[in-house]
Every structure is written in C-alpha cells, then in structure tokens.
Amino acid sequence: ILQLASLDVSGLHTSLENMEALLKTVNSSLRSLTLNHIKRSRTQLINLSCSIPTVSKLQFRSNDLRTISLYFFKPCVNVVELDLSENHIKSIDENAFTSMRNLTILRLSKNKLSSVPNGEFEGLKSLWNLSLHQNQINILDTETPFSDLHQLEELSLHGQHHRGKSSLPSNFLQGLYRLLSFNVRNSQLINLDKDTFVNTPNLERLDLSSNDLEILTPELFAPIRNLKSLYISRIAVHSLDFLAGANLTRLEFLQGRHNQYSVVTKDIIESLPSLWYLDFKYNSFYCDCSNAWFVNWTIFSKQTQVNDAYNFSCNYPDDFKGKRLLDFDLKSCSQDINLIYFASTTSMILFVMAGSFIYHFMRWQLYYAYYLFLGWLFDSKYKNKQAPHQYDAFISYNHHDEPWVIGELLPKLEGEQGWKLCLHHRDFEPGKPITENITDAIYGSRKTICVISRRYLESEWCSREVQTASFRLFDEQKDVLILVFLEDIPTYLLSPFQRMRKLLKKQTYLSWPRAAGHPEVFWENLRKALKTGNDPNEENFLSLTQE
Template identity: 55%
Template structure:
C-alpha cells in the first residue's frame, strides 16, 4: 500500500501564506494540460517503445525483487526477471501478457510454480528457469505453452518429472536439465517423444545407466544429446532410436574407469559427427570401441583431460582417432603431452584443425607437424614454449597459428618461413621484447596479428616487410614509449590498430602515415599529452572512423583556439573518445578542438574536470548523434551550446553538478530520445524543459535532491500520466527539502492541492467577481451609512489586534538581514561585517553564510528577513539593476508597510540622483519617509557613519520611538 504524506504549511503569517499559495497556483495550475507524456516502472526499465510491442524489452534483473512486479506493460515481448529473490510464481502473475515471447527468471529462489501460472503466455517461445530451487515438474506446469521452443531448467534441484508435464510443449526444440537430481532415465521418455525436440541436455545429474529401451522403442528426431558428468556405468543402444543424432557428449561420465559401451550396431550412431570423450572414466579398449562405432561419420572429436592420460595413452587414442577418415578436428587440451614428436600425429594426414593447448608442451621435434598435410588451424596456447617451434615452418596450408600464453622471448627471421597461407597469428601474452623487421616477411596473406601483452619497447622496422594484407594489429599491453614516423607505413591494408595500455609519451609527425585504410585507432591508457595531439601527427588517415585517446594526460589551461586544430585532417571520423584524462583532467576544451570533424557522430568526454563549455564548442560537428559529457563540473550550461547539433539523439549529463535543466529550453534538441541527468543537484524540473524535448523516450533523473512541493506537482503527474517518455527509477526519487519530508519518496507526497482546473477556477473567479460587484453596488446604494459604519468597526478591530501583538515576544534570530548585490560583496565583507559583528557585537544574516543549502532562494530570503529585527539594504547602481535585490527590498518594504515596523535601513554606497530612483517608486517613497545613510566618499567621517548605523540598529520597531538624530537623509 502506498502511504501518502501531506505537505505541511511553511509559515503562519497570513499575508505571506496567501502570497505564496497564489504564486504556486499561477505557476502550476495548467498542469492538467499535458503536452508531453511520461511513464515509469517502479522496479524495471523498458528498452524499446510502448508503441512497438514487437521490440519492447522490460529489464527487471538484479533488483532484489521478492515478487513479480504488477506494473509490467501488457504488450511486452521480452521480460527479464533474472538475479532477484523471487521464490514463487503465482497463478495471476502473468495474466494478460499474451504478447510475451521471451521470459527469463534464472538465478532466483523459485521453489514453487502454481499450476496454470504460465498458462496465459500463449505466445511464449523461450523460458528461462535456470539456477532456482525447483524440485518437481508437475502435470500442469507448462499448460498453455504450445509455442515454447526453448526451455532452460538447468541448475535446479529437480528429482521428479510428471509423465504429462511436457505434453503441452508440442513446439519444444531444446530442453536443458543440466545439473539437477534426476536419476531415473524413464523421466526422459516423455521429453524425447516431443515431435520437434532436437537438443536435450541432461548432464551433471545422477543417471547410472543410459539404455535406449528405457527411452523409446521408435526413432526420435533428436540431433544433440548431452550426458556429460553423469556417473554412468553403461551406455547401451539396442535399437535404431537415434537415426538423426549428430552431437553426442559423454565427457566425464563413468566411475573408476568401469563405464561400459554397448552399441549393438554401428549404424545406430551413423550420423554422429561431433563427439566429446573428455575426462571419461573408461578403459582404453572401450574408448577404442567408441571411436570404431562412429568411424564412418565423425568430424569433430574432443579428447581433453583424459583420466590417467599418460602421453602414451593419448598418443594411442590419437592414432585410433586419426584413422577415422572423416575426422578433421581433434582437440587434445589439458593432457600431459610435454614433448611432441613426429610420430605423435603420424596418422593425422587429413586433419584440418588440431588443438594441443594446455598440454604442458615445452619441446617439439623439428618435424612434429610434417604429417599434417592439410592442417589449417594449429593451437598451442597456454604451454611452456620458449621459442617459436621449427615444426610450424613449411606448413603452406596453415591459416591460423595460436602461440599465445607461452614464454616466448625472442622472434627469429625464419620463425614463420614459408607460412604463405597464414591469415591469423596469435602471439599475445608472451615475453617478446623485440620484433626484427624480417620476422613477418613471408606472411603475405596475414590478416590478423596479435602481439599484445608482451614486453616490446620499440617497433623500428618491425612491420616494414610483408604484411601488406594485414587488417588488424593488436599491440596493446606492451611497453612502447613512442611512435616514430613511418613505422606503420607498409601496412597499407590495416583497418584496426590497437595501441592501448602502453607507455606512449611521444608521437612524431607522420607517425601513422601510410595507413590509408585505417578505420579504428586506439591510443587509450598511455602517457600522451596535448603536445602529441596535433594535426601533423594525425594525418594520412582519410578513412579513420574511431579514435580513442581516453585515459591519457591531455590537458589545456584555457579554451583558446588551437592553431592548428588537432583533428583538422580527420574528416571521416565518426567516434571520438577522450574521457578520463589523468592528473588534473582535460580542464578546458578549446573552442576549436573539434574543428574538422564534420562527420562526427559520437563524442565521449566524461570525467575531464571541465567547468564550462564555450557556446561554439560543437559548431564543427553538425552530425553529432551521441554526446557524453558526464562527470564534469558544469553546474550550468547555455542553450547556445547545442544549437549546432540538431541531430543529437542521446545526451549523457550524469554527475555533472547541474542545478537546473533550464539550459535545455531553446537548445534545439527536438530529436533527443535519451537523456541521462542522474546524480546532479537538480531540485525542480521546469515543465518547459520537457516541452523542448518532444522526441524524448527515456529520462534518467535518479539520485537528485528533489524539492517536494508545488514546484514538482506537475512533474509527478507527468510521470504517471501516459506512455511516451519512460522515467527510469521514478519510484525511488526522494525528497531532500523540506526537512520534514527528507528521504520521503517523491511519489508518496500528497500534491493534489497544487493541481487546479484552470477553466473551473476562472469560471468561479469571474462569477464571484460579477456577483461581488453587483452586491457592492446595491449595498452602497441602499446601505451606504451602514457600510461606512462597518468599515470603521473593522478598522478598530485591526487596530486592537495590532496593539495586542505588540506585547508578544519577537523571537528574532538575527539583528539584521544584509541585502546587497554580489558586486558589493567586498565592501560588505571588508567593512560592514568586521564593524557590526566584530566590534559592535550584532548578529547578521548573510546570503553565503546563513542560507540553507537546497532550499529555494525565495524561501531563504523570506526566512532571513522575517527572522531579523532590521533589514540593511546596501544600495548601488548594480543593486537597483538586480532582480534578486529588488525581491529582497520588496519583501522588506512589504513587512514595513504591513506591520508598520521601522525595520528598514538604507545604506547608499554611491551617489544616485533622485530621477534615477523614479522607476523604483517604492524605493523613492522609502527615501522620503525612512532612515538612510550614505557611505563617506572621501574617507572622512567613517566613525560617525558607524555610530549612526549603530543608533539605527538600536532604534525600536514602532514609529513613535524613532531616533530624531536619524530622521531624514544623512549625508556624510
């Protein structure tokens, strides 16, 4: 149940309360006329649009939910409730979600599903219930799911499956029951009889036998069967029930090497082309029988991590496998081979891919792979090789060579000789420190080269020979300190160059010349400074689309123009990332920093310690579509900043210390659909702001210190009203002010009294005004003397009330409120404050010191004036021009005239002629009737000035006690 909190009154003063309620009404009475539409889900986020149900995805994962939310849109097609604490699915949880096609409830605590709870999901195609606590699958659990094709039930506690549980699933193609407590193979019988079932995963259960007669007496269409990690003692097929089976996984099955294999006829598994025997507990002889059974069809074989897998046993099984004429992929990972001789793969002439990663390899004979006449992919990663094996040379058919994660420390000129067909070479995570220019000279067809995470210090001529067709080069995670001119000039086909996470501190002019086809350049996480980001370095890159220079040491002392601009040659660049510059951050963004980037679509510039952006910053990027300037120190921005970017679609401004979104008004952002302004200092949202974003569909304002009052009444109604703009996390918006509502949910605050029907109000007001005019006219005509008599009685009542209030204690907190303009603050702090507080002992109320943070400015002004005995107005030309100063003197004069108290003292810092005061009629009246002082112009009579100001502060409130010395104008 939602608890509503009623807004309390702010002040007991009759006149002030009426004034503020009237202003509140004027500002928000049109909230019902809603030109923009908003909506939110309390615990979820929507990806897509409510108007397009086919692509709508609702994300509720990892929200600590204990029950299924009730506010899920009825037309949702994809619902993700994973990683929560839901323990039960009740019968009405998914009512009316007839459009739902994908439901993921994995990683919860579900132990119970009511019968028929899923029956309303007629269109459901994929259901994820993995990693829960289900123990039984009942008769009616899947009732109504005739269109379901994928079902995940792995990692539960299922021990019992009803015989009719799967009967409604006539379209089911894949079932995953891995890692449960199933022990009787008969429970699988109902599953495999489904007419369209193709894949069945029942690994990591408690099955001790697999016998075809327990499953089916007729052939089934199963294509994949996973029985891995079961304690099988026997695998028996006595009839041709699996004529279409292509993938069989019995890895890590059996116990103590006693697993039996009994397939009555080799033709029963004649279509199996992928077999996994890794870690199987079976004798060598029976494993040979298995391989003989699939001798006519096997293409892919995994023999990794064999039990008691001595080198001889692995070799013997390899020999048997390699005699299978159809086999072309052999994976032997996690076996202890150590030393690989030519005889090891002697029989594998037709092998296309061999994987001997993680086999403790440290030595190979020079001709180990000579028998592999058709080899295309050779993987030897995660071993102990200290150099490139000679055995890999002279393999003209080889296209992929993986030597990653070894201890290779040196490359030689002949290491890759005659590998003329090689297209991919992986050497990352080794200890290579130098790359001679002759190393890659024979690799004419190489497309991908990965040398990351080594110890390479310099490049020199490493890429000068060969590599003319190289498209991707990974050099990340090395120790490069500089990029010299022409080091990449031979790589004319290169498209992707990754140099991140090095120690690059300098780049010569023309460092990337020759890379005419380069589209992506990553230079992030180096030691690059602003002196290296210049157009003479970033030249010769006509097709560059993505440039990443984030996490470096680039900084600018001001936003002055750069001559020349750094990116003037990158006319094709679409994505630029410069976020998170180290040390002091970027600090300033030069006005022409982006000049030349006419194709730029995405600009990521977060965490740069920027305090301001020049209005012309984006004048050179008219196609900008994505902008992230989060985690900076803006506090305020100007609408002109966004005028050059009419195509902007996504704007990220989170954690930027923004106090208002008013800069979006008139910013020409009619195409923005995504706006993130979370973790700022925004207290109130102006309705005009959202009116200026007509295409907005996603708004994130989480973790802002909202003021809960009439100022946010329209915003609350807007969030709850319609279905155009999703307000993310609106249910968690909390109040920061007023103090008695702090930490209260914004949506729990009762704000209906702020919303008024404008038409009804106007009707009532005009009707009352007309009636009042008629009544007054008739009353004056017929009851003239009675009205006059009543008027004087009313005056007497007011006078009596005022006299009685005079004797009540004031309870003032300050002796004086100081009203002044910011330009006069030095005089207040150097002259006024030391004298009145330091010497005379008065207690003053000052803006910067005594105003309450987060509280509206007008409330701070009202409280400051009414909690002070006097108000001292420091008058200057700037003061008269200031809107806030005008508000302060109006409030003070209102108190003076309303309460008839001598609370106002005027101090003139400058000569202001009377005719200049004429526009400020209230000021002029005060000058004529009240005390004012002038600051000495020539530095004399200062002591007298302070004496007169002290007398003015000592003067009582009533007009009768006014000090005669201070009457009139005091010119010193």
Template identity: 50%
Template sequence: MGHRWEEDKMKPTVGSKCCKFRTIFLLLTIVSFVGPVSGFALKTCRINQNSALCVKSKLKGVPRDIPSTVTFFDLSENRISRIQALDFSDFPVLIRLDLNRNNISQIDSGAFANLVSLQKLNLNNNKLVKLGENVFNGLSRLTELRLLSNHIKEVASTSFKPLTSLQILDISHNKLGSLEKIHLILQHLPHLQELIMKNNNLFTFRSWELTNSSLDLRVIDLSQNPITVFNITKDIFPNLTRFNIGGSSRKQQMIWDVRSSTFLSRVSVLDISGLQMALGDMKTLLQRVNSSLTSLRMNAMKYNLAKLINMSCTIPTLSSLQLKYNKLKTVGSDLFKLCVNVTELELTKSNIKVIDDNAFRSLRSLKILTLSSNKLMSVPAATRNLPALLELDLSNNNITSLQCHDFTNQTKLRQLNLYLNSIPDLKDCLFKDLTRLQVLKLQSSHIRKLNGAFKKYLPNLTQLNLYGNELTAIKGGQFKGLRSLQNLSLHENKIESLEKESFVGLTNLTRIQLQSNKITKKQLDKDVFNTLINLRRLDLENNNIKYESTLALSNPPFSKLSRLEELSINAQHFRMKHLLPRNFLQGLTNLLLFKVRNNQLVFLHKDTFQYTPKLQTLDISSNDLPDLPPELFFPIQNLKSLYISRASLHSLDIFIGANLTNLEFLQARVNLFSVIRKEAIKSLPALVYLDLQSNSFTCDCDNAWFLQWVKKDNYTQVFDAYNYTCNYPPVVEGTKLLDLDVRDCSVDTGFICFVSTTCTILCFMIATFTYDFMRWQLVYAYYLFMAWLLDTKHKNKQAPHQYDAFISYNTHDEPWVIRELLPKLEGEQGWKLCLHHRDFEPGKPIIDNITDGIYGSRKTICVISRRYLDSEWCSREIQAASFRLFDEQKDVLILVFLEEIPTYLLSPYHRMRKLLKRQTYLSWPQAGEHTEVFWEKLRKALKNKEDPDEDRFHLNLLEAP
C-alpha cells in the same frame, strides 16, 4: 450643414435587426506545444531499447514502473523472495523473463497468466520447493523453461499443463528423487525436445516409471545422478540424438539393461564421462549406438580407458572423441591405433607429459587436435604425422622453445594455439611450412623478440595475437610477410620504440591493438601508421602520448588513415596537464568513435573535430574541461553518444546552440551541475538516455522544471534519478532530489488556459450581443465623448461669438440652404451665418473646423432630413452641439425639419432633444404657404436669450417619440 464627402450609407432598420438576431460563437482552440523531449526515470532499473535491465539492484520485489512495451525483463541477481499475482500483469509483449539468482520460494497462482507472449523463462538458482497447480497458467507460448538449482521436491499434477509449446526444460540440481514426478511433468509436454535433469537424486531409471508411450525427446541429460539401474523395456526415445548419463561420483557400478538393440539407435552424441559400469555392459552400450554415434565424451574415466578407446574407435561413424580430465601422463603409440575415422580429438587437462612420436600415426583423418593444459615441454613430433590437421591447440603447457621443424608438413593447418607457454624467442624459420595458417595465438608466452618470424611466411594469416608478452620494440618490416593480416594484437607489452616501417606490408590490416605499452609522442611523429590505409580500429590507451600545445601539427599522426572508424587514446600516463593539437584528428574523415578519457585535458580547441564530420560516439570524461564552447560540437552534428563524466562542468548550457539534434545518449556523472535548465534539455531533442549521477543538485524552485520533466514517462530515460541527492541548501542536504515538492514553484498552466479561454468566450459573447442590440447607443456615446474632448480645448475661452448661427446640413439639402435660408437670415434679417464652404479654414482638420464653428456661434441650426440622419459627419455636428447644450446649459440648438420623418428613424442620439426642454423645433413642411411665419419664428429663436431659466418662447413643435 453639408460636407465635401457624400454619405450614402444607410443604417439597418429595426426590422432588419430583428431578423438578424445573432448567436455567433467562435471555436477557440488552445494549442499545446509538446516539446520533442520528455523525461522519465526508473527507481532501480534502466531501459536499453526494448529491454528492462535490473541486474544486481538489491530488489526485494518486482518494480512497478517498468514500461509495458519491454520484450526482455532481466531481474537476475536480486533479493526477490516471492512472485505476486500482479507483478507481471501488464507485459503483453514480454518474450524473455530472467529471474535467475534470487531468493524466490513462492510463486502465487496465476502470477504469469498475463504473459501471453513469453517464450523464455529463467528461474535458475532460487529456493523453490514446490510447484503448485496454477504456477505456469497463461504460458501457452513458452518454449524454454529453466528451473536449475532450486530445492524442488514436489510437482502438482497440473503444474505443467499450460505449457503446451514447451521445447526445452532444465530442471537440474533439484530433489525430485523419482521418475514418477518426472512423469507428472512430461505427460503435459507434447512438444518437448530437450529434457535436462542432472543431479536430481535419481537412483533408478525404469522406462515404465517415466512413461508408457513414446516421447519426442531429442536430448536427455541424466548426468550427475547416482543411477544404479538403467532399464528400458520399451522404445520410449525413438528420436533421441543426444544422451548424457555420465558425470556421477557414485562408487557402485550401474547395471545396464536395455532390452532391444534398436533402442537408442539414433543417438549421435553420447556422454558417459565418469560412468562406472562393467566392461561388458559398456560394450553393450556402445553397440546400441554403433550405427549412429558421431561424438563420444569419456572424461574423467577411472578404469579401462584404453579398452574403452579401442571399443569406441571401432564404431565406424565416430568422428569426435573427447578425453578430458583423464590421467594419461603418457600417450603411447597404440592408444589410438583403431581411431582411423576420428577427425576431432581432445585431450585437455589429462596430465600428459610425453607423447610417443607414432601416437597419432593412425589418425590420418584428424582435423582438430587439442592438447591444451597439459605438461608438454616441447611440440610433440607426433603432430607432424597428421597431414589433414586444420587446428592444433598446444596452449597452457610448459613449452620453452620452438624449433624450425616443429611444424613441418603442416601445410593445411588453419589455426595454431601456443599461448600461455614460455617462449622467449621466435626463429625466422619457425612458420615456414604454415602457408595456409589463418589464426595464430601467441599471447602471454613471455616473448621478447620476434627475430623476423613474420617477415617471409604466413601469407594467409588474418589474426595474430601477441599481447601480454615482453616485446619492447617493433623494428621496420617485422610484419611485411603478413599481407593478409586483418587483426593484430600487441597490447600489454612493453613497446617503447616504433619505426616508420614497423607496420609496412600490412595493407589489409583493419584492427591493431597497442594499448598498455610505452609509446610516446615521438613514436607517432615517425608516421608509423601511414601504411595502414585500410585500418578501421586503432587502440592506443594507456601509453605515454603527451602534447603541451593546441598549435597545429605540421605532420598529424593519422593523416593517412581516412578509413579509420574507431580511435582510443584513453589514460595516457603522465602527471602534468595535457592538451591536444587542434589538428590532431586531421585525416580521419570516417571516424565514428573517439575516446580521450582520463588524459588530464584542460582545453579542447573549437576546431578539434572539424576533421571528423561522421563522428557518432565521443568520450571526453575524466578531464578538466569546465568551459567547453558550443562551437566545439558544430562539426559533429551526427553525434549520438557523448560521455562527459568527471569533466568539472558547471552546467549543461554548453549544449544550448550546439545543435546536437541527433544526440541520443548522454552520460555526465560527477560534475558540478546544480541546476538543469529547460533550454539545455530542449536543445537535445533526440535524447533517449541521460545519466547525471553524483552531481551537486540544488533543491529549490530553480530545478522545478527538471523535476517535473524527469517524472514524465514518455521518451527520455533519466538513469537512477530517484537516487539523486540534494547538496544545497544545507537544510535539505542529503535528501532525495525527486522528493522535493515543487507545487508552489510551478504555474498551473491548465488552470490559466481554462480561465483565459472562459474569459475570451465571455468577452466574445458580450461583444456579439452588444453589437446586435446597443451598437448605436455606443456610437452615440463615442461621439459624445469626442465632443467632450474637443470641448475641453474651448471650455476656458471667453472670446465673443464670431457668428450668430452655425448651419449644419447635408450636401443634398444645400440648394434649400442657399436659395431659402441664406437670403432670409443674412440678406433680410442681417444675421451672420457660418457655412462650411465659405467659412471653414483651409488645411485645418474638419473636426476642428466643426468644433470651432459651433463654439464660435451663438446658436446651431440643424437642417434635418432623411439624408442628414444617414450622414456620419452631420451626426458628429449635432452631437457636438448637443454636448454644448449639456455642458453650458444654454438653449443653443435649433432643429429645422425639412420633411416629415417617422419616429422609428430617429436614432438614439437624435432623440436626446426630447430629453431636454421641448422647444425650438421648426417644421418647414408644416409652414406650408405661410413661410413668413416660419421665418419670423426662426428670427425670434435666433434672437432668444440663451439662458434656459428665462421664459421659453414656444414655437411650432415636432413631437419626438
């Protein structure tokens, strides 16, 4: 039977299938998405940029979990007793290593051999007794080595041989005892610039014991050695510029024997503090440096101080003279009469009570005068005779009052230190001549009143320290004369009263410290900061500022401080709970840091930070903030550091949706966290440091992802994670969180990916080969299944047949059906036939029409031709008829071949007839001219009973393959 659609698609031949033997394999790639945050934890240390900091960690050995990329490794103040060969085997870029204050008594051979980039090594304050032959192997780039305060007695001849680049060596406070051991060190150090060997029990210094050749040393420190003989017979220090030979507690005088006046002739800084030597030898010593000395230290001299001062001041190049710890008591008019070239004089801690008015008259070039930590009762009049003075230090004396004439003529003074005295009141005329003063330090001097001392004068003052006094109020205009002031320190006073114009005139002020006073909200409401338009830092910690509502303020206290970068209001003193007005920070458009720690805050309005879009550091720790909305952080997307410790937070889920993509540092100690969710961590993609100490962690599978994340050594450092403890369930309470075995909790993603990939590949291979070799069998099975489905609808129908035969043919064979078949079977023989163009029900699905036609007819006549075999709809019709043959076990199928068809063209579903009973195959070409026989056989086939068990009526058969 034909159809309304022409089917011209040709099936591939067997030959073409052989040529297209396909072995196609798809490359299946499984992509792993690695999140932007990975974690790692160090058991005892923390990483800060490229530095590993393990200070005071009670370590007994060098930790092995430090990243190899660090450039500074600080292991100071621990309990390490031995440096083993592999302790520093994997630090190729380490530049500084600090092992100060340990118990190191042994260093294995080659322990530093792999530190090829090391430049500075600190082994101070350990218990080394001997330096072995290979102790410094590999340190060819080391420039600074410190071995101070060990117990070193012996040095191997090749200990320092690898240190060819060493420039600074400090081996002070050891027990070398002789220059021969120093010689073993120096012979391998061609570039050494500084040699510090204080307190090494050296009793003699003879140049030939140290070396026979010139050294390139610039600095040598022999102080605190009981040297009794100093003998140089050869110019071994031609480039020496700094020489320290003082500081010994010996009672015996040292013999000075330097053979040539040219030896030590380049020394510019000389320290002979506490040195006991005959006056003649002392004069000889000073003559050796007569043409080069610029700085001389004679601290704690027991004898002949006045004569030594006169001798030293005859040196024309001397500019700096330090005389600390000398028991002068009184400074007479002639003590410094020869010091005309001195520009810096220090008399600290010399027990001075009285200074003659003319004591400094000859010091016309003096620029720096230090008289701190003495017993002066007032400002010495002698200081008024110093026209070139730039710095004057009178701190820590017994000065009780300041007079208007105390600083007369000090027009060039740049810095004045008066702190740690007892000066209750200042006078308004006190600083009238200090027109160039830049730094004034008056802290901790019991000042109670300013009395207008800063209203008129000090136009160039940039720094004023008034902290630690007893000020209670700052009246209006008190600082209006300080038009250049940049830094004002008023902390640790008792200030409780501020006025609107307290800081008027301070238009250039960039920093003001007001912490630890008694300032209240009432003072802020007076707009006291409105004139500080250039303020950068404001500290209001430890005051009494309190707000009870989040309602917006009509007059925010910082609305005019648009350039403020740092604001701190930590620890306000009150007992009740506290709130912040929603617009408390209004106007602070450039604020970078805000601290509101320990204020008993119970709520932060979501609009609190809408005025601070540039905020980078926020500290809201030690408050009661269990419910922080994510919206709170929306305006501060530039936040980099956040402190939320002791805030009663129950989880880190507040960050989910907060969009803090730039947050790098998070400290959240002592909260109520029990489970750390993956989503919370993933919401902070830039996080590099996380501190969750002292939280109540749950040790079960809920934290499995967090534990695995912590142990990865990639990006985020989880500080002290190895000491996190379990709080729940009770059976594991107190155990370490990272000791929890989570293998049963996690899914082996790798294994799943392997299995799924393998299955996918296998399925693809099976599908490929099946398509190549069995696709037509599958098509047949499909049609067979569809026929079975359609048959289900008709299986129970017992209606009589409507037609004698259903005619299945291709459109191209329709002329034969109309001219030959239809006239014979219907016209002459009287059979009723079902034809698609005549009997199909319009609007009904084609497949339903086909099925109804086949099951409504006693027989099905298939008119077979080559085009018929290529037709999809014809194939469906013959499959439906074949299924009826299988299902009803009736001989209902008649095949009429219109042309000779080769066996190989018969597809699998067309060969099914051979598997049945070989009957009712009619061939039109074989009929030839005897068509009457053909039609008679067809008539008998139509008339033949359908019972397959009855006698078969054999016709002319076409043998199928």
C-alpha cells in the same frame, strides 16, 4: 592452419625467427593478428606483421612502447584497425601514420600522451574511430589536432588524468563535420565555449559527465539539433532550464545522475518530444507542488521510460526528507489549482454581471461621462488654437438633403437674415483631411445646425459631425448645437448623441414638418436661436419642437 583468419600470440616468448616461421604458415589467410605483452623486438615484429598483405587488424597492446617514430608503421599500408592501448606512449612524431591511408580505427587509450599537437594524425583520410581516452591530455591548447580527419565519426577523450582543470577551446573540434559521437567524460573540464560544437552539426551522442560544468546554456546545444543521446551525470548543474531552450527535439536518451537540480518542470520535458529513456537517479527532489506535473508524468507517460523512478528520493521539505518522490500526494496540489480556477471564474462571472447591470440601468450616465471626457480632450486641443469665430453657423447635413439646404435654408439665413454660414462643398479646404475640416468648421463657428433626416442618421460622417459638436457642448457648457428635423423621427431611432441632447435640452429641436402651416415662425425661431448667447441654461423660446 593454412586457412587461419585470426591469430593471438600475446605473451609468447620465442625468437624472432620462430615468430617469422609461424607467421609464414598463415601468410595467405590471416586477417587479425594480436601481439600483446611481448615487449621486445617491437620494430621487427611490426615489420614482420605488416609484411603479411592480408592482415587488416593489428593489436599491439602493453608492449612498453614509449614513442611512435616517423617510420614505425610505414609497412602497414593494409592495416584497417590498429590498437596501441596500454603502452607508455608519451609522444607521436609528426606524420607517423601518413602511410596508413586505409586505417579506419585507431586506439591510443591508456597511454601517457599529454597533448595532441597538429600533424600527428595527418594522412589518415579514412579514419572514422579514434580513441584517446585515459591519457594525460590537458585540453588547453588552441590548436586544431583533428582538422584533417574529415571522415571521423567517433572520438573518445574521456578519463584524462592531468593536473589541474582545463577548458575546451571553441575550435578544438574543427574539421569534424561528420562526427557522430563525442566522449569527454571525466576530463576535468570547467568550461565549454558556446561555439564548441559549431563544427559538428551531425553529432548524435555526447557525453559530458563527471566534469565541473555547473552552467550549461541553450546556445551550447544550438548547433547540434540532431543529438539523440546526452549524458550529463555528475556535472553539478543546479537547473535543467537550459534544456527548455536548447531545441533538442530529436533527443531520445538523457542521463543526468548525481546532480543538484531538484525540480523538473513541464517546459523541460515538453521541449524533448522524442525522449524515450530518462535516467535521473541519485538526485534529491523537492516533494512539493513544483514537481507535481513531473510526478504525474513519470507515472503515466506511455512514451518515456523513467529509470528507477520508484527510488527517487525527497530532499525538501524537511518532513519529506528520505521519502520517495512518487509517494508524494498530489491531491493537495489539485485542490490549490481548483481553488484558483474557482476564484478566477467567479471573479469573471461577477465582473460580467456587474458590467451588464451597470449598462442596463446606467448606460445614459455612462454615455454622458464618456463624451464629457472626449469633449475635454477635443476642446483642450482646439479652444486655444482657433481665431475668433469665422462663421455664424456650420451646417451639418446629408447630401440627399442638399436641395432643401440650398433651396430653403441658405436663401433665408444668408440671403434675408445675413448670417455667414459654413457648408461642406463650398467652404471646406481642399487637400485637408475630412476630419480636420469638420473639426475646424465646428470650432470656427458660433453654432452648429444639424439638419436631421433618416438619411442623416445613417451617415457615418454626419454622425462624426454631431459627435464633435456634442464634445464641444459637453466641455464648454455652451449651447452651440441646434437640431432641425426635416422628418418626424421616433425617439428610438435616434443615436445616443441625439438622445443625450434631448435629455440636456428638450426644447431645442425645430421641426420643419410641423412648421408647414406657418413657416415664417420656423425661420424666426431659427434666427433667434442663432442670435441667442451660448448659455445652455437661459430660457429657451422655441415653440416648435420634436418631442
């Protein structure tokens, strides 16, 4: 047996001398030693076992070990894996494992530990697996017992048999940056702080099952976006909506048996794009259209296996109680959706048709109503703001027509007839926005003379000027607009503003081309138009018009 690598002497009742003689025969090859159920000479057995330099795995279970003293494992510097489960350990001295710097796995499950104070695991710089399940640990203390275990990857705390409920402090996992697996199943937890997992960003497996955690929030899972496996069975949650906002895009495995949620929505499933295994056994589902998408997805999903989905049962409505969820007929839901689509599409088509009909047959009335409303808005802003009229007329023209305005219009109206006119280049206030200058000029003049040419109709600013004058006309019902045509322009080329003006008062369009034979009549009619009152219904005397 000189090359023996593993030795189990559990339950062997022999003298310490015989045990020492036995171990000496395998002193150079032994790797694993099991000393369970011996219950005597514990300190000597540990010293004897750890004196073998090749032993890296030591199992010391069910030996009625009540406490771990400071120097109990001092000789065990080469031990890598230590199992102390099923003893009656109630306390561990501070720095009890300091000498075991090579220890990577420590099992302390099924003992009687009631707390995990600071210092118990100090010195275990290489430890990556720690099992403390099935003790009596009440996790209420705000200390940080694992802050020195920077290499720890697996931590098991499930099955704590203490009295009363407990909460997990937000700093309980402090220092466990490399933690991959955390198990607190059946630990009588009633609350998890939203910052519980702030210190464990690399966590991949989390088991919260069999605790009274009725409410889970997306914020709880925000720090652990690498999570791949989540166990939430028997936690009494009423809804899975928290998953929709938890951003668990890497979650592959989800188990949620024996809970109280009844509806699984599309948003929940689509928030888990990597999911390949789902276990929702022993939940009672609503067999109505709220679960229609989930039923359809369960049947046809090629990525995710839904465990035992055929036995999912119905809880509502009463007619479906006890029946299978997958037997629910989805046709009724499709009919409802089709009816909604039909109604909405029909309504939209009718709306478009009605709008097209109204525009085609009533567009001029709509234009009039629209500009009447805008006129009221503009006039309500300016009619009480202006002082008495500063000018007799504002001249609206395109700069290409400026030679006619300066050479013909200005000498006649200002030079001979004595009217006070407002022109862009001469009377607009420098530095003021152009739109304000236009509005102030129109509302500060008794009349507005629009000198219309083809260039004028193409100008955006000229269009704004005639719009503003039209607003004033519509709202005040005053004949403030005089149109002078420098060219013969077909009616179809006129914008809606000039067309509406023609509908309101067809005799107010003076034509310069038609006055070629008698210009004195043109100027006299323009003088009379400037002199007349503002009543748009008074008899008009202009004889030269553009029809």
